[in-house]
Amino acid sequence: MSWSNRHVRGIVLTLVFSTMAVMQYAHSQRVRLGDTTRLLVVPVGDVDRRLVVAVAQEVARAYGMLPQIATTSTALPPGGLHPVRGQYLASTLRACLRPDDRSSEVIVLGITEADIYAPGLNFVFGEADLPGNTAVLSLAHLRPTTPGGHISYSHLAERAAKVAVHEVGHLLGLEHCRDERCVMQFANSASALDATSCELCPACQRELR
Numbered sequence: 001m002s003w004s005n006r007h008v009r010g011i012v013l014t015l016v017f018s019t020m021a022v023m024q025y026a027h028s029q030r031v032r033l034g035d036t037t038r039l040l041v042v043p044v045g046d047v048d049r050r051l052v053v054a055v056a057q058e059v060a061r062a063y064g065m066l067p068q069i070a071t072t073s074t075a076l077p078p079g080g081l082h083p084v085r086g087q088y089l090a091s092t093l094r095a096c097l098r099p100d101d102r103s104s105e106v107i108v109l110g111i112t113e114a115d116i117y118a119p120g121l122n123f124v125f126g127e128a129d130l131p132g133n134t135a136v137l138s139l140a141h142l143r144p145t146t147p148g149g150h151i152s153y154s155h156l157a158e159r160a161a162k163v164a165v166h167e168v169g170h171l172l173g174l175e176h177c178r179d180e181r182c183v184m185q186f187a188n189s190a191s192a193l194d195a196t197s198c199e200l201c202p203a204c205q206r207e208l209r
């Protein structure tokens with residue numbers, strides 16, 4: 001999912017280093033998944049609380065993490081709004097998510113209704129930091145973009161959970177996967193997202209260990 005400029009960085013790195021060097025870099029910088037790894041989910045701007053809880057539960061289930069939800073929303077960063085595009089630069093939202101607890105065992109996931117983008121891309125569903133422990137997902141393009149389009153709550157929650165599990169997977173060192181049902185498969189449209197599951201394939205699960 002090119003919801004992440006991490007993919008672009010990966011391509012650039014590949015031009016400079018060998019594939020092996022890139023893989024070692026990714027694994028050495030990832031957050032380590034352990035029994036005490038915590039997930040903090042933070043609404044950025046006004047977000048349906050029920051949806052935030054549903055996403056937190058799915059990510060926690062996928063990785064066996066302890067979920068926690070921020071009691072208050074974080075404000076959208078005024079400086080992150082592009083005056084012409086009307087979108088927020090995704091990295092500026094992630095910058096708002098730095099936890100007080102800098103422990104490497106904390107993953108912070110922001111959820112926003114704002115439309116977000118990364119340099120060179122029209123929009124992103126989400127973005128993960130590398131190296132780092134923050135990721136963000138946007139609901140803006142998970143909803144139908146055609147006038148009068150409708151999506152059920154459960155369908156929207158399912159799409160949001162897939163993006164969240166995917167981005168947190170990147171934080172944990174997972175790369176894009178070729179298994180068509182794996183949540184780590186690259187998807188750049190809502191329909192492609194619908195074709196995947198919310199689950200990690202066996203190979204990606206082994207990567208986490």
Ligand SMILES: [Zn+2]
Binds near residue numbers: 001002007170176186
């Ligand atoms: Zn991705």
Ligand SMILES: [Zn+2]
Binds near residue numbers: 182
């Ligand atoms: Zn996989």
